[in-house]
Amino acid sequence: MSKIQCISPIDGSMYAERPVADAEQVATLFARSKTAQHSWAQLTVAQRCEFCSTAVDAMVSMKERIAQELAWQMGRPISQGPGEVGGLEERARHMISIAEASLQPLDPGEKPGFVRKISHEPLGVVMTIAPWNFPFMTALNSVIPALLAGNTVVLKHAANTLLVAERIQDAFDKACLPEGVFQHIVLDHSTTSELIGSGNVDMVCFTGSVGGGKAMEEAAAGQFIPLGLELGGKDPAYVRADCNLSYTIENLADGAFFNSGQSCCSIERIYVHESIHDELVAGLATVGQAYVLGNPLEATTNLGPMISPAAADFVRKQVADAVAAGAKTHVDTSQFTLDQPGSAYMAPQVLSDVTHEMSIMMDESFGPVVGVIKVSSDDEAIALMNDSDFGLTAGIWTEDLDAAERIAPQLETGTVFMNRCDYLDPALAWTGVKDTGRGCSLSAMGFDALTRPKSFHFKTSTD
Known part of the structure; x- marks a missing residue:
């Protein structure tokens, strides 16, 4: 069984090691996610907000532990670790606060004899592939809004910050999130590419290098799924x-x-x-x-x-x-x-x-x-x-x-x-142009990237 190692930049020692999920584990996890999505989407936005808010509370309560683990995993000074938690809290709570208004159906205006609206429908199973440099904030940029919009989420985190995915899982478990709604998985690059092209993923949110973004596009070729790509800057x-x-x-x-x-x-x-x-x-x-x-x-x-x-x-x-x-x-x-x-x-x-x-x-x-x-x-x-x-x-x-x-x-x-x-x-759209990638996260516009429009065109009079 192959394993992923987190090598600490402090002293070059192995800080954590986890086995890569095998094909059977991957299939089971995504089947669970797909099944859970149907019932999760039936909850009200307010109910989904409550689960996410409780999970954020749990992450905030782990602030000291998170600071120490970040220092070991990616070298962030322990004095600055709490800032990561403050950032994730600011972003998550803002998205929670605007979710109900942002996900309300759009009213195109009154037309006699008709009822019309455009709803925000969840995409299904969203896979977030998160980087190590701001590992909680970048992950939750998509994880929280995706869940609020009615999607289920699978998080694959960078090898350098393996424990971040586990802490986020701990937080959602403490919030008693229904089984299968949020899950994390350990994968290598080749298995990740195979998974994206398998038909089990309805959207990929990736933050990483330009080369990584190109790999995402190649893996998703022919799947017709949306990709959110934030690929860096100068x-x-x-x-x-x-x-x-x-x-x-x-x-x-x-x-x-x-x-x-x-x-x-x-x-x-x-x-x-x-x-x-x-x-x-x-x-x-x-x-x-x-x-x-x-x-x-x-x-x-x-x-x-x-x-x-x-x-x-x-x-x-x-x-x-x-x-x-x-x-x-x-x-x-x-x-x-x-x-x-x-x-x-x-x-x-x-x-x-x-x-x-x-x-x-x-x-x-x-x-x-x-x-x-x-x-x-x-x-x-x-x-x-x-x-x-x-x-x-x-x-x-x-x-x-x-x-x-x-x-x-x-x-x-x-x-x-x-x-x-x-x-x-978090009140503004986070997006880029050129090789920085494509897509949008956070703000009210961030929900548009994690949903699809569905039009309702009802003729009420047949006279």
């Missing part, structure tokens, strides 16, 4: 001369370095007006130099290891290649003794004199590094921000709301921020 920031510079520096540093830069919407490239370029770079470097890189189980650590030595070495190579091509580094990494080739621990870095010919400005880094380019105008910044294969979020730092409202529509991205970054507001 998110830009534009800093105008009229910004609040001290606030901007603090905000951008957090957006670039939090979670070791391992966020699809972290700031990976900055375009700043030439008049404040040097101040911004110096400020970012000062903040980066002050980070405490270390064991995430220690309370003083605010920058833990990346997910693996290979991930850290990839970013180190991007930095080295940029420097070889003329870029300049501004953080003295020699003071971070854990940052060594072959180590998962990587210090933050700020680079200037970078260009779009460099990987560091074009390819997703997913690490604690950011490149800075000076610009002379809004138009130049817009052109550079749009020069990317990705389009998840973009941020504008300015005190001029009119300028932000003029620039924002020209940016090829799913979300435009002003004076903030690396944040997801």
